[in-house]
Amino acid sequence: MDPISDNDLSTRSHVVRQLIVVFTGLLMVVLIVGLGALYRIAGSLDQREMAQSRFHAESAMAQLQKNERSYVLTHAIWQSAFDHLGRGVDVQWAFDEDNVGPTLFTADGYVGVFVLDDDGSRYAMVDGQLSDASFAHYSPQADLILSQARQVAAKQQATSGYFQFGGQPALYTAAVIQPPSMPHHLPAPRAVLVFVRRLDTRLLEPLGRAAGLSGFAVADRMAADGAKGTLPLEGSGHTLTWHIERPGSELVSTVVPALTLAGVLIGLLMTLFARYAIRASTGMDRSHEQLAASKAALETSEERFRAVAEASSDWIWETDADLHLSYLSARFAELTGHKADAWLHRPITELLDCDTAQLENWLHGLAASHATGSLRCQYHDHLGQQRICRIAARASFDRGVCKGFRGTSSDITDEVAAHAQIQHLSLHDALTGLPNRNKLFRFLEQAGQGAVPQAIALILLDLDNFKPINDSLGHPAGDAVLIEVARRLGEITRDTDLVARLGGDEFIIVLSRPGQRVDMDRFCARVVESLQQPILAEGHSVQVGVSLGVALSAEYPGTPSDLIRYADIALYSAKSAGKHTWRYFSAQMNEALLEKRVLERELREGIGRDELVLHFQPRYKVDGTTVASVEALVRWQHPRQGLLRPDRFIALAEESDLIVQLGNWVIHDACAKAKAWPVAIMVSVNMSPAQFSRSDVVRDVAEALRQTGLPAHRLELEITENVMLNDVEGALQTMNALKELGVRLNMDDFGTGYSSLGYLRTYPFDSIKIDKRFVQSLGKSASDRSVVQAIINLGNAMGMTVTAEGVETAEQLALLSDDQCHEVQGFLLSKPVDNDALIRLMLTRQPSAEMPTD
Known part of the structure; x- marks a missing residue:
């Protein structure tokens, strides 16, 4: 072999240097592209996690507001609430009877309950206690809440939102107080019921867990942590925050150091290799070794890039031009339970199906338009259960010819189920x-x-x-x-x-x-x-x-x-x-009801305008000359219909809960007038069974006696046996408590009930009144006189005063005198008269009477 000349060595070294530069550049490009893809994937993962967590947070708060609106409507669209809170506030009904009272705080967690109108707060309960403070003391948004609630009142809906309540973020729900159905001729209701729930840890932590989020809390909007998920609570000056998982950032923090180290090592190796190649490059063998090293480095880079792809939460797929699967990432097996090898070389249309479009036509449409798209599909996991996924895909080309498709698949089964649940709750009762x-x-x-x-x-x-x-x-x-x-x-x-x-x-x-x-x-x-x-x-x-x-x-x-x-x-x-x-x-029923409701409204307003008056019918001793006591009888001075007797409006009051207000007025006015009579005699007041069961009569009677100063022994309450029929044990306890006040109890209409005798032995009555139907038959029916005599004897035996009502003839009075009845009452002796006439009667029948000293 001929020796290599210096020129050859120089040329060969120059070629080696060029190859090294080119190879190094290509390697750097691959690394940069890989890092760029890594960061794009990481950013996409973080953005997707952020969007999903915000969706769950918004859904959770929206569902919370919906539940709160439904709950406030159950209290606002209620006939009794309209009766007791719609025009005037009945604190006893609302707070004492706990219809809109402490249970809303102790059991349901509402820190504030208000009834608002244009004049301010008519009723306020804060932390389970009645409050004299107005709603404006806690929040300046009363006008806005009133306006919002009234806008949706016609649809019988509620409004809700966030605000600051006492300096802390809170959720309010408000609805106009109205009956289930409102006649068109009546003015629209104006009073608004407001529930306030504080947005604290006890409320937000379980709500966040239900939404799959951790660290659910409220922070000041200016101090919100940018690293956390945020959802502004408009109107409250605060922001809802939660911890966001960042799979992309975690992926970058795991992979980038390894890639950086690998790049440094590769750079060092390439430097050493270049020096060695320049010194020892005498033939093509060294070039082959250098090419092999470059190829190995490229394969290493590709393997690392594939590792990045496998770390994604989605699974990646690729197909050939005929839509046969050529690649499935490892996440495919983890998410679906299927083995990837079992699906390779099979059509993707066998794996995925779409109800709204044919997957094959959709993919070919992407290839024709060179576009990227997404589509919702279904597949069955290894257990045969249907799952829902969203696939993103694009076609891959080689010299303008479609060679296949690649894309990702995201499982959205839980997201779809959550959306369906929200839709279901919007149309169904939660309980x-x-x-x-x-x-x-x-x-x-x-x-x-x-x-x-x-x-x-x-x-x-x-x-x-x-x-x-x-x-x-x-x-x-x-x-x-x-x-x-x-x-x-x-x-x-x-x-x-x-x-x-x-x-x-x-x-x-x-x-x-x-x-x-x-x-x-x-x-x-x-x-x-x-x-x-x-x-x-x-x-x-x-x-x-x-x-x-x-x-x-x-x-x-x-x-x-x-x-x-x-x-x-x-x-x-x-x-x-x-x-x-x-x-x-029926149409007639509608007319009758409207007439009754008009009369009910007029009675409610009439009580407030002092249209009620008392007439008094004396009860005489059996001699027919000495006034023994007086029975108070209510009348209504109607502005259009004149003076109405009780039979025109008492039943109406009992049906509409006005009986409590009316009964308390009668007791108070009767005691006040009796206190000023010239003769210290007893006044008798009838108690309705409805009043007895719907109110605290012991408290009401005690309050009337305290305010008027009438001695308790001068007040007698007339009670029918219907009171005992409704609640035997409760009636006994109430009557014993009334006796402890010192008032007298009279059993009215004795003899008409099947169990009156048993009541006399059980309940603490002081007197009995013989029903007028027996009295009016005296002298005509021997059996009725026998009944009257038996009642008188029974009263004497039990130490009770016996009064006969309905005495209209002298013969009836004489017979009652013969039978030793204690007291008599009727038109023969006196009709009901007003208070002034009664005083004149007292002075006429008892001229020696002195003014009472009690």
């Missing part, structure tokens, strides 16, 4: 799972569409005796009852029907093709019978009833709101008829 008001209106609107609207029957149900279950056993027991009622209603309806819950204890059944009235009667009877069966709730067997109002679209067509209003009117009639029954809506 019972029944459709809510939104789905009900959609169903009714669909039934009314078409050339011939479908005939339906809308049945509004209201549970009887449900509130005592909540009060005595607690809300968990009440929830168990509602869930069981929903289940039973589902059993007795068809698939084509709809059962919905409006809120509280109100349900609606919509029957398609209801049939004739006789068919409806059978169905309503089946509903009543089913719901009257005992229900096991929290270990207790309880019983509820149901009243039904029925509206038939074939007889009275209208909008969904009209049909619900018709059914509500019919339900009101069913409750008035004695409950546990049903009534059909």
Whole structure:
């Protein structure tokens, strides 16, 4: 072999240097491209994680607001709330009876409960205690909340948002207080019920865990950590923050140091190799070794790049031009459970399927347009369960010819399920799972569409005796009852029907093709019978009833709101008829109800305007000349109809909860006037059974005695046996407490009840009153006189005063005198008179009487 000349060596060294420079440049390009791809992938992973976490955070807070709005509506769209809070605030009903009281703080966590109107706060409860501070003391946003709530009131919806409450971030929900249905001629309700829940750790931590996020907390907007996820809470000056996983950053922190070290080592090796090659390059063998080293370095770089791809949370796929899979990353096996080898060389269309487009046509469309796209597909994992994924793909070309496709696949099954859950909750009641008001209106609107609207029957149900279950056993027991009622209603309806819950204890059944009235009667009877069966709730067997109002679209067509209003009117009639029954809506029923509601409104306003007056009917000793006591009888000086007797408005007051307000007024006014009488005689006041059961009569009577100064022994309460029928044990405790105040108790209408004698032995009565039906038959019926004599003898034997009412003839008075009755009362002796006439009567019949000293 000829020796190599210096020129040859120089030329060869120059070639080697050029090759080294080119190879080094190519290697650097590969490393830079790899690092660029790595950072793009890492950034994409971080951005995707950030977007997903923000989506879950927004969904969690949106669901929280939706649940809060639904809950405040159950308290705002409520007839009793409208009666007690809509025009004036009844603190006893709201706070003392705990209808909108401490339980909302202790059990439900609301730090603030307010009733607002244009004049400010009418009712305020903060941290479970009544507060005199106005809403403006805690937040300046009262006007905004009022405006928002009234804008959505017509749709019977609530509003919500964030604000600062007492300097801390909080969530408010607000709704206009209104009845389930509001007559069009009445002014729109204005009072707004506001619930406030503080955004603290106890609320946010479980909410974050449910959304799959950690570190859920609230931070000042200016101090929010940029490394965390953030969601501004508009109106509160704060931001919701949470910890964000950063898989891309973790990937970079793991891979980049290794790549950097590898690059340094490769650089050192290349330097050493270059020097060695220049010194010893005498033939093509060294060139081959250098080429082999370059190839090995390139393969190493490609392997590292592939390792980066495998670390991604998605799985990567590639196909040839015929859509046969040529590559599947290791993540494919981890996410799907399938072995990658089992799917290689098989069409991707066998693995993935799309409901909305053919995968094959979609991929070829990408190739034709040289575009990148994404598509939602389904596949089945190794257990046969369907999973949902989003694939991103693009075509790969060689000299303008499509050689195949490559892309990624992201599993979005949980994301789709979460979205479906949100959609479900927007149309269903969270407690019972029944459709809510939104789905009900959609169903009714669909039934009314078409050339011939479908005939339906809308049945509004209201549970009887449900509130005592909540009060005595607690809300968990009440929830168990509602869930069981929903289940039973589902059993007795068809698939084509709809059962919905409006809120509280109100349900609606919509029957398609209801049939004739006789068919409806059978169905309503089946509903009543089913719901009257005992229900096991929290270990207790309880019983509820149901009243039904029925509206038939074939007889009275209208909008969904009209049909619900018709059914509500019919339900009101069913409750008035004695409950546990049903009534059909009719136009006459609507007119009667409107007339009754107008009279109810006028009575409510009349009590506040002092339109009530008391008349007094004296009770005489049996001699017929000496006034022994006086019975107070209420009258209503109606501005249009004149002086109305109790039979025109007492029953109405008992139905609408006005009886408590009216009864307290009667007791207070009777005591005040009796205190000023010239004769220190007793005043007798009738107690309604409804007043007895709905209020704390012991407290009310004690307050009236304290405010007026009337001695307790001068007040007598007349009680009918209906009080004992409703609650035997409770009535006994209440009457014993009244006796401890020092008042007297009179059993009214004695002899008309089947168990009056037993009541006399059990309850602490001081006197009894013989019903006027027996008295008016004296002298005509020997049997009725025998009854009167027996009652008088019974009273004497038990040490009770006996009063005969309804004495209208001298013969009746003489017979009662012969039978030694203690007191008499009736038109023969005196009709009811006003207070001034009563005072004149006292002075005339008892001229020697002195002014009382008590």
